[in-house]
Amino acid sequence: MGKLIxxxxxxxxxxxxxSTAGSQDGLRLTGSGATFPFPLYSSWFKSFSAKxxxxxxxxxxxxxxxxxxxxxxRTVDFAASDAAMTDEDMxxxxxxxxxxxxxxxxxxxxxxxxGNPKNLRLPRDxxxxxxxxxxxxxxxxxxKAANPGxxxxxxxxxxxxxxDSSGTTFVFTSHLSAISEExxxxxxxxxxxxxxxxxxxxxxxxxxxxxxxxxxxxxxIGYIEYSFAKFAKVEMAALQNKAGxxxxxxxxxxxxxxxxxxxxxxxxxxxxxxxxxTAYPIATYTWMMFYKENKDPKxxxxxxxxxxxxLTDGQKASAAMGYVPLPENVVAAVRKxxxxxx
Amino acid sequence: MIHLGAVARPASVSKPPTQWDYLADRSFRxxxxxxxxxxxxxxxxxxxxxxxxxxxxxxxxxxxxxxxTTWDVGRQQFGILPHIWGTLYSSLLALAxxxxxxVVMAIFLTQDFLPPRMAQVFRLIVELLAAIPSVVYGLxxxxxxxxxxxxxxxxxxxxxxxxxxxxxxxxxxxxAPASLVLAIMILPTVAAVSQDALRLVPYKVKEAAYxxxxxxxxxxxxxxxxxxxxxxxGALVLGFGRALGETMALAMLIGNSNQISLSLFSPANTLxxxxxxxxxxxxxxxVQVLMYAALVLLAITLVVNVAGExxxxxxxxxxxxx
Numbered sequence: 307m308g309k310l311i312x313x314x315x316x317x318x319x320x321x322x323x324x325s326t327a328g329s330q331d332g333l334r335l336t337g338s339g340a341t342f343p344f345p346l347y348s349s350w351f352k353s354f355s356a357k358x359x360x361x362x363x364x365x366x367x368x369x370x371x372x373x374x375x376x377x378x379x380r381t382v383d384f385a386a387s388d389a390a391m392t393d394e395d396m397x398x399x400x401x402x403x404x405x406x407x408x409x410x411x412x413x414x415x416x417x418x419x420x421g422n423p424k425n426l427r428l429p430r431d432x433x434x435x436x437x438x439x440x441x442x443x444x445x446x447x448x449x450k451a452a453n454p455g456x457x458x459x460x461x462x463x464x465x466x467x468x469x470d471s472s473g474t475t476f477v478f479t480s481h482l483s484a485i486s487e488e489x490x491x492x493x494x495x496x497x498x499x500x501x502x503x504x505x506x507x508x509x510x511x512x513x514x515x516x517x518x519x520x521x522x523x524x525x526x527i528g529y530i531e532y533s534f535a536k537f538a539k540v541e542m543a544a545l546q547n548k549a550g551x552x553x554x555x556x557x558x559x560x561x562x563x564x565x566x567x568x569x570x571x572x573x574x575x576x577x578x579x580x581x582x583x584t585a586y587p588i589a590t591y592t593w594m595m596f597y598k599e600n601k602d603p604k605x606x607x608x609x610x611x612x613x614x615x616x617l618t619d620g621q622k623a624s625a626a627m628g629y630v631p632l633p634e635n636v637v638a639a640v641r642k643x644x645x646x647x648x
Numbered sequence: 649m650i651h652l653g654a655v656a657r658p659a660s661v662s663k664p665p666t667q668w669d670y671l672a673d674r675s676f677r678x679x680x681x682x683x684x685x686x687x688x689x690x691x692x693x694x695x696x697x698x699x700x701x702x703x704x705x706x707x708x709x710x711x712x713x714x715x716x717t718t719w720d721v722g723r724q725q726f727g728i729l730p731h732i733w734g735t736l737y738s739s740l741l742a743l744a745x746x747x748x749x750x751v752v753m754a755i756f757l758t759q760d761f762l763p764p765r766m767a768q769v770f771r772l773i774v775e776l777l778a779a780i781p782s783v784v785y786g787l788x789x790x791x792x793x794x795x796x797x798x799x800x801x802x803x804x805x806x807x808x809x810x811x812x813x814x815x816x817x818x819x820x821x822x823x824a825p826a827s828l829v830l831a832i833m834i835l836p837t838v839a840a841v842s843q844d845a846l847r848l849v850p851y852k853v854k855e856a857a858y859x860x861x862x863x864x865x866x867x868x869x870x871x872x873x874x875x876x877x878x879x880x881x882g883a884l885v886l887g888f889g890r891a892l893g894e895t896m897a898l899a900m901l902i903g904n905s906n907q908i909s910l911s912l913f914s915p916a917n918t919l920x921x922x923x924x925x926x927x928x929x930x931x932x933x934x935v936q937v938l939m940y941a942a943l944v945l946l947a948i949t950l951v952v953n954v955a956g957e958x959x960x961x962x963x964x965x966x967x968x969x970x
Contacts, residue, residue: 462817498926499720503907505816522795523794526820
């Protein structure tokens, strides 16, 4: 029964299909992993395959965990993950793994309030309190103080969270752990965590499930990827960052957040609480993972060309699709690191 | 008595079975027997393969897995009591609603309340409900049932909040909308099997009841329904089994919150939803406990079905003795 469900989910999730039909003797690159950047990646690979003509790229969005498994089992040419890859997992791949951050994303707090007030300001302690189940009313004094002139109803706050285990939850809970000691000691950070037990906490599957539940529930708040909130047209809060400024998602704040951390040599870094005054507080990189030693040098060259395409033309497309383009210095670092795909 | 006369040619009517007849008969018998054994084999293989994957999880977490209420992957603490509770609670509620309407519908459609053609149309419509995909039910619940239920739930919670069943307001997804949608999903199963059971009672039984001077309702409730009770009970067991295993609609509607509450409006969780939502991203250690949870779900369904069978055969024996 369990296996059946897994299969149903895999089939349901993945949109499989060759990007170009006319490359019979060309190279076929296959990848799998994260669902969050799937819309962006599939558009990248489609235009890359069209441009290259001899190379086609197939990407399956099965989830970050599944992508890592596939890479370890050598069933793909590359994988993608929102949670990068642990040293333990990387050590299972002989020859080594090259992690490359390819794009960034922001996680927003979307809400549903009567009158649809825009860019509600949420102080740090308040939104941590909401997800801890401590702040339970929209008419909370601290919320009112931060939003003068906004008519906040005397309504219960319904928190909507992800029901499935997800990279989105990991990034969001890492941020909460960074800003709230109580969160760190309580639920902590993870792809699924033990949420406070309350009848005002509900969970829905996937980003779209959470988005739909927020839209259907007056007084709801939940965390979703910016691109989903943007296309579903739900209201998003302006969050108070470490410097005390209120920043809305979707502007320069994401790039400022990503640029505020210095990437280590393995290019794996978390932006759990950016310091820059203009930074949006909850942003993350998402990675592609490559074998450092590929059996076929032609394949390695094609993979390098693919990375180069994503770093140049690809970055121009990301902002319009709701992702955060990589800062210039990161592009340079990734380009340099991609040379180790052999 | 009708005499066949010239048509009857005894020699061609009865002749000893040929070698070929024997062979066909034997091979059909063997194939049928093989198919039966294959089912037994399939079930044991299913149990064995899930059990083998769950074994490590079972050894590590033991029976505490069934009574603990925390599901925290980060701290490697796993417990499925809230899921067991939610599975049984939502299924029982769905059975109460869906079972009542399903049986009533079966009585209405089989006991000459409608002209036969009309009854046929209604029957078809009820059976069409079974063809709607689970996801569609889930979306319908999310966009129609929950908004419609919210004002009613709020009034109940405000005025009858002292009754534990109405203890909380409905924040969105929760037990009540999930159970209601689940009831609609099991309705066609219950209605179809109950109709079959009622139709199997010979019509002359009813005529005999009328002959004894019963009213129409006495004939239905005291003669027809008791005569079909074994089949109707089977329908309920089938419906309950279906409710226990339903996944997608519930994952969308129940709220997936690991808590045990009597309140109909609070979010809950079920085993099937837990499995569906956690498998895709599960690490190897989590897969073991999820397999354990799958085994528990399988055990619950088996126990329900076996208990149903036992009750049915007991009531059949008692009916035979009467």
